[in-house]
Amino acid sequence: MSKKRQITIVDIAEAAGVSIATVSNVLNRRNVPMTPETIRKVEQTAEQLGYRRNVMAASLSRKKSYELGMLVPVFGGYHGQFAEEMQRMAHGYGYHLSVFSAAGFDPEIEKRHLDVLLQRRVDGLICHGLAMSQEATRHLVGEGTPLVLFNAWGWPNDIAVGAVNLDFVDGCDEAVRHLYEQGCRTIVYLAKTSLYATDLQRRAGFRNGLSKLPEPVPYDMIDSDEVETIDQALEQVERLWNREAPVGILGFDDVISLAFMSAVQRRGYRVPEDFRIAGINNDPVTTVCHPMLTSLDIPYALQAEMTMMLMLEALGDTRALKQSPADEARKLKRIGHEIQIPLRLIARRSSIAEALE
């Protein structure tokens, strides 16, 4: 079946009896003087003929696609929510966002998606801390398409114009302090090494937190990818626990924390009497489980906004310079070309001692 010829602005110009430039001006609502009659005529003709804008042609002409490419390791969870927020943010600035998933941290799939996005001439790329090597990334994006990273630490700025990172170090530090203050004298981090950089940041924060406590506390870091079931992780914790004070648990994310909480409750322990548990992400499910789960809240909108600002700046878009609250007011830290977004601990029943009768 041959494709039906598409209606173009040439057809509209002919039918409406004006030039194609006038049609372009009307349909793009450019601020050029035009009579209301011309505007009405063009709009009506476009409507009647069923015109649909050809973005490829527009990109060709403007040498700009107004399309951004985004690569996330997986759809769902934090990445799903962040992609949604990014999409909203990009749309607000007149950009369309194409989001691809790298199916975990598969460097081959990452490379393929990045290739496709560059072939499509996206104006910019927004990526997680990539699994593919920095050299390969440099080679791929080295031709002028700006790359803004999120949750990527230590990438040189000849590859990425900047990175907007969640401050897991301070966040986990605070979570450890919170668990200690709530009476925990054994503290365990349930890690997820398959998520590389973000896990390393959490580990660093966990260690920082422990080192700042007034006394040394038995601790462990259990990799949830290593143990067969979450019950095995619980058994490992039981071997460490002296039963004199509750155990504090910090999970890699809310899903892991909730899985652990279920295992604990199945085994007949009580939360928060025996186990005091915290997660990361502040997923909506944290307020519908029992007891409600303490979690580190992620300011998605702020992270998306800062990512968009870096991108607009790299694209020479003056809107990036518009007045926004000062970094101090938002507790943002800048380390070189990296921006650190603060996390906020939301304490709920799963970890609070004094809420008990």
Next chain:
DNA sequence: ATTATGCTGGACCTGCTAGC
């Protein structure tokens, strides 16, 4: 004569194909 308004003409964008 000068200025403002409303519109037009044509160069240009990139990558591919057809013709020479």
Next chain:
DNA sequence: GCTAGCAGGTCCAGCATAAT
């Protein structure tokens, strides 16, 4: 192998006309 032409838009200099 080289060149011209095409796709469907954008952009801007410049034109015709009306108003001052």
